[in-house]
Amino acid sequence: MCQNPPVSDLREQNGRTGAQAIERALAVLRCFETGEVTKGVSEIARLTGLSVSTTHRLTRALTDGGLLMRAPRGDRYQLGPALLVLGMRAAEQLGYDQVLPVLQELAAATGESVNLGIRAGREVQVVLDVASSQPLRFDQARGTRVPLHTSAMGKCLIAGDDDLAATIDHLGDLARLTRNTITSPDALHAELRAVRDRGWALNDEERVPGVRAVAVPVRDSGERVLAAIAVQGPAVRLTEDRFEHVVELSALTAAKIAPLLQNR
CATH class of the missing domain: 1.10.10.10 (Winged helix-like DNA-binding domain superfamily/Winged helix DNA-binding domain)
Incomplete structure (x- = not known):
């Protein structure tokens, strides 16, 4: 029955x-x-x-x-068309429309491409992008998603987590994309501790051969990480002697845009 x-x-x-x-x-x-x-x-x-x-x-x-x-x-x-209306409203509410000109200034000052990324699960999602004016450059279009462990922005976004071991465990298998990709949980843990201590992250050809990126976190007044800014370009041009200057410019940019994001 x-x-x-x-x-x-x-x-x-x-x-x-x-x-x-x-x-x-x-x-x-x-x-x-x-x-x-x-x-x-x-x-x-x-x-x-x-x-x-x-x-x-x-x-x-x-x-x-x-x-x-x-x-x-x-x-x-x-x-x-419905997404256009929603997207424009979201950009206004989240402050992205005011952030883009500041990122453009950073791109002009460094001569390299610039991204703003947010945490999206196990990935970084690019929400704003500014392409370098250089003929030889590396761009990441908005909407692009990349694994956290292979990205300078990704490292910034998770380095401040209270329990790094749990965060790394949640990432699952650390896929190898290049010979420089960090695939060991212990090595990633050490890398994230270093990022936390120095305040910025490096992607040294860990996702795309020949491409480097330097990133800094964007924090609110309570030190919560809201997003990350990356300056990226060919490794032959983004050399170690430029890191300090790029980090300095990026940190100033992060300080400028943090109020635009956290007040929304």
């Missing part, structure tokens, strides 16, 4: 189903953070690991809500 499940069980099941739908929709939107501005359903399905039928249903729902829109040509999608 069939019996209906208890109401509490139905609510729990519906809650899981609803959360899963939201997670899948967010995964679809995140496909547009970097890369080509338009994407087809098959490409989105491949990037998210979802079935084509599920992806088609999600893209249609997101399009109905204005979060996506059909591209002018072909059966492809792009970000929709």
Whole structure:
């Protein structure tokens, strides 16, 4: 004899189903953070690991809500106008619209590309970027996500954690991206202690061969890390004799933008 499940069980099941739908929709939107501005359903399905039928249903729902829109040509999608409104409002509320000119000043002073990054789970997410004017440069577009342990910004973001061992354990396997990538938990622990002591971090070709980055944390009045600023460029140009000057300029920039971020 069939019996209906208890109401509490139905609510729990519906809650899981609803959360899963939201997670899948967010995964679809995140496909547009970097890369080509338009994407087809098959490409989105491949990037998210979802079935084509599920992806088609999600893209249609997101399009109905204005979060996506059909591209002018072909059966492809792009970000929709509703996200523009939300993005502009978020940039204003978070202070990013006022921070960008300050980062542009840092890029001009150092001659290198500059990023502002925030902690996003086990990754750093670039939220603002300023490209160097140099022909030979290294840029990271806003929306880019990179593993915390391979990034100077990432090291700054986690170096102040109370329990570094627990933080490192949460990162899981420390993937090797170059021969310089720190893959030992003990070595990363020592590196983060050094970052905490000196107040800045270095990415010495640990994610991309030939590229270095120097980063400093942006802290609020209570010393909580809000974000990190990175100055990055070719290792042949961002040499050790420049580190001190770049750190000094970056720290001044961090002090300027901290009030713009923490008062939001």
